[in-house]
Ligand SMILES: NC(=O)C1=CN([C@@H]2O[C@H](COP(=O)(O)OP(=O)(O)OC[C@H]3O[C@@H](n4cnc5c(N)ncnc54)[C@H](O)[C@@H]3O)[C@@H](O)[C@H]2O)C=CC1
């Protein structure tokens with residue numbers, strides 16, 4: 001069988017490389033296709049094509065024209081919806097339910113939201129008094145940063161790639177994007193959609209490859225990149241920061257988390273159980289917003305643990321293509337090794353396994369895939385590594401608290417500060433506790449309820465800056481001030 005090859009998209013053309021790597025399906029470990037791996041020269045070509053395109057039609061296009069093209073890209077994603085869903089499922093093993101209700105619709109929505117926002121975005125204007133009494137007018141004009149490097153992760157491939165691309169393009173920048181080596185397919189389809197939509201050559205460039213000593217590092221250390229936006233692990237964020245340091249450029253980082261959920265004694269019990277199960281196990285726990293630490297009021301603890309166990313055990317772990325599948329495999333064998341090493345560590349650290357802790361057995365080709373069981377643990381101290389470190393799998397540690405102050409202190413006891421969930425029917429308490437959370441995003445009586453206009457990002461080791469709505473547009477455009485003497 002001849003395997004298909006995914007190509008780069010550079011200067012409006014699909015191009016191969018002499019070196020290639022395999023794209024593996026985590027459902028069964030089988031090879032899906034081969035992927036071209038960009039060398040330094042190709043990364044440079046992509047950056048220079050983007051630089052050139054800034055001087056071309058893209059740079060002189062009106063905001064309305066740019067926005068219309070971005071709407072065409074959204075239309076193009078929707079027209080090929082099933083292909084995108086299939087590509088995302090193949091690369092990641094995520095469920096049909098998730099890919100078709102979250103990942104791909106958000107890919108299109110990201111383009112629409114920012115295309116519309118940029119058309120109505122205003123700017124500052126001040127009238128300045130002058131000694132001659134005539135005054136001056138100061139107004140700011142947002143200008144694109146130039147060539148933006150987009151480094152995307154594998155957990156929500158199209159969603160997170162377009163969450164960066166769409167505002168960056170809407171603001172008038174040109175792009176060189178590198179999807180994760182684990183998930184090259186939906187990004188390549190997106191390049192086809194961009195091409196069909198008539199995005200001018202060089203405005204959007206896509207290169208495939210790995211991180212260190214490969215396309216990722218060549219891109220982030222390139223002298224002609226004007227800004228870098230990255231979502232992924234905090235350690236990778238540090239490496240990118242070091243690579244970018246020499247040429248001093250703006251960075252937007254959305255990094256790791258060790259997110260807490262607090263369940264108060266007055267919570268709507270069923271809603272809290274349902275929401276916590278969702279927050280621990282969505283996408284196999286492979287969302288930066290997922291809950292890995294659950295703090296439950298001591299009066300509810302046993303009941304809550306039992307109910308959450310029931311939810312975890314009722315989840316259908318199965319073929320991504322089955323309509324009722326809740327959870328697929330993890331992204332890769334490498335990542336499964338990491339998650340399983342934490343399951344082992346939890347046992348060594350003295351955890352009680354409420355459920356899970358191992359790999360499921362299917363008796364078919366899935367036994368060659370990267371599957372793990374959803375897992376709940378209790379009994380660890382707050383300084384156990386499993387309570388401190390981001391695992392990024394379907395696992396949560398549950399412990400108890402007695403007072404509100406204690407719950408806040410426990411939730412905040414982390415080097416990360418991305419997201420938190422608070423469950424209480426006392427809305428004053430909800431406000432009070434939310435204000436004290438050292439996290440960028442706090443949900444009260446819900447989890448992952450998204451409004452694309454809101455600030456999205458974390459504090460502490462969880463990131464730099466905010467994405468979402470005007471916050472994204474502010475990052476991707478630099479205001480220049482123009483002062484006119486009247
Ligand atoms: N959204 C999130 O918060 C994510 C967190 N993770 C965590 O990170 C761990 C490692 O997984 P990875 O796939 O290696 O994630 P990663 O954060 O290292 O990779 C994300 C992206 O960065 C690129 N990259 C890696 N090193 C780079 C470098 N030095 N310079 C430029 N680009 C670089 C990768 O090729 C990929 O496109 C996972 O086990 C998981 O715990 C992984 C993916 C997403």
Ligand SMILES: O=C(O)/C=C/C=C(\O)C(=O)O
Nearest residue numbers: 155231254287288289450
């Ligand atoms: O924008 C969203 O809805 C989701 C974002 C999720 C991440 O940023 C992540 O998992 O890294």
